[in-house]
Amino acid sequence: MNWQEYIVEDKNIIVGKPTLKGTRISVEFLVGLLAQGWTEQQILDNYPRLSKEHLTALFSYMQDCNFPK
Template sequence: MSATAYDRIVRDPAVLAGKPVIRGTRLSVELVSTLLAEGWTETDIVTNYPGLSREDVRACLEYAGNGR
């Protein structure tokens, strides 16, 4: 996994029961992956979740793709 994904995705037992989330949010990798699977585009996600960047979405994909 790239340094970017490591920097952007965190796990904290106090946040969403330790699920991986985007740093500084309570938005899980699972949520972003599900939205993409449902047909949302990267643009749809960053438009509807203005606290996220395209790099955050890509980090979620990378994290999920590595079987984490």
């Protein structure tokens, strides 16, 4: 998975934190939901702009970047 297609850093969006492309949803926010026990399906149901590919990219990003830093 090429997570760069789905995760971007833009200084004008959430002070440059990594976000899912085309949204204002940060990687940090989604990791927080997962840490609280949310399932992938709950995230997809509550954030319909996100796809399974977004979550796969999130997991790839976390692995490649040793998230959190």
